[in-house]
Amino acid sequence: MTSSLPAPTDASARDAIAHGSVVHGSVVLDAAWVSRWAALAAQAIAANENLLTELDRQIGDGDHGINMVRGWTAVADKLAQQASEPQTVGDVLKTIATTLMSTVGGAAGPLYGTAFLRASKVTARPVIDAHGLVSLIEAAQEGIETRGRASAGEKTMIDAWQPAAHAAETAATAHPAHALAVLQAAAAAADAGATATIGLLATKGRASYLGDRSIGHEDPGARSTAIILQAAVEAAAVADVEAASAAVVGVEAAGAEVAEETAA
C-alpha cells in the first residue's frame, strides 16, 4: 500500500498536520460529527447543484444535480427530525444510506446508498479513530464498486473514492493519532481524482455511450464525491475549533452546543 500511492497524499497529510487546530486540538469523530457532515454536505450539494447538473448534461442525462439535492435535503431533514440521539457513527451513516436510497431517484441513490450502508457496518461504535476512518472510506468505495460493477479508471465516482481511500490509509499509517489529517488527505485526493476524470474515457455508466466524446468532461459523480468528503472535513474541523475554543472560554460560550457534543 505504499509504493503506488499518488504523490500528493503525503503532502496533503503534512499540510493537515501543520494546521494548528489539528496539532493543538483533537477531533472527535462521533455520531454528532456524521450528523454535522450530512448537514454540511446537504448545503454544499445545494450550493453546487448547477455545477453538478451542468457536468451531468455534458456526459449524462443531466439529473445528478437535482437528484443529489433532493436526496441530501431529505437526509438533513431526516436527521434534524430524529427523536432520539444516534448512538454510533454507524447509526447515522445508516440513516443517510436508507434516506438516499429512498429519495435520490437516479443511479446515485443505490450507489451512495450502498456506499454509506457498507460504511455503517464497519463503524458501529460511538467514536472512530483514524483507522476507523480508513475502514469507513474503504467500505464505501467497495460498496460503490460492487453496486456499479466499476473499477478505477472508468470515469466514475470510483475515481474519487479510490484515491481517497489510498490517501486515507497512507495518512493513517503515518499519523495514526490525527484523524482530521486523514480526513483532509482523503478529501484532497478525492478532489484531485475528480479533476483527473476530465482526461478519462468513460467505459461505465451513461457517459460510456458517448465514447471518445466523454473525454474532456469531469465526471459528475466523482465531483459530488469530492464535495461530500470535503464536507466531512469541515464537519470535523468545525468541531475541533469549537472544542479548542470551549476549552479556553468555557462551555457557556457561543459554541456550547457543539462543544458538548464533542466532549461527550
Next chain:
Amino acid sequence: MTAAPVAIVLVSHSAALAAGAAQLAGQMAPDVHCIGCGGLADGSLGTIIDPVETTIGQALDSAASVVVLADPGSAVMTVETAIDLHDEWAGRVLLARAPFVEGAVAAAVAAQAGGTLDAVNLAATQASHMWNEVPSGMSPQGEQEGSPDRRNHPADDATDSEPDSDPDSDPDGDTVTGTVAVPNPLGLHARPAAVVARHVSAFGVPTTINGADASSVLMLMALEARQGHTLTVTATGDRAQQAVDSVIDLISAGFGEI
C-alpha cells in the same frame, strides 16, 4: 386456475413503461402476476427503493418466487440493492439479465407454463436471442445458419422443406412432421405465439416449428409467419404424433380470429 408459482415484477425509470410492459406480458400469461413499478412520485423519471421493495414483497404474497426485470441504469442497481437488503428473499427473487420488453414477455409465458424460478429466469435471459441468433434446433429449410434473411422471412421457405432429411432428428426417437397453413389474417403474432408456446410447454414433447423451439414465444414470433404461410411442425420421441397433430389443430383453428 390458481396463480402461477412465479410472479414477474417489471421495474423501470418510467411508470408508464413499467405499467405497459406488465400489461403486455400479462396479456400473454393470464394466470401470472405481472406487476410494473417505476418512476418517481412527482411523475418524473427515476427509481427509488421503497416501491420496489413493496412491489416485490406483494408479489411474494401470491407467488412462491419472483423474477424481476429492470431497464438499464439505476433501475437495475435499485433492484440489486433491494435484493441485498432482504436476506429473507434469498432463493426466491432473481433479477433477470434480460432485455426489458422481450424478457418480460418470455418470462411471463414461461411462468404461465408453470416454469420454476430458474426456468422463468432462463426464458427471460434467452430473450435477446431473438435479435441476434437463429433459433436453436433450426431445421433444414435450405437456409444457412446465420443467414440475414432468416429473421425477416423465415416462414417463406416452409413449403420447400424436406423434413425427412432433418439433421436434428433424434436417432433414439421417432421424428414426426406435419405441415399446416396459417389461416388467421394476422398470422402468428404475439398472442397466438403465446398460445402455441404454452400448449407445447404443457404437452411436454420437444416440438419445433420451422426449426424454432415451439415452446418459446419469442422464437415463434421471430418466424413472422403470416396468413397463408405453410409451417412445418416437427416433434420427436414418445407422443410425437400427438404433439404434431395437436399443434396443427391449434394453428388450424385460427386462434379465434377466423
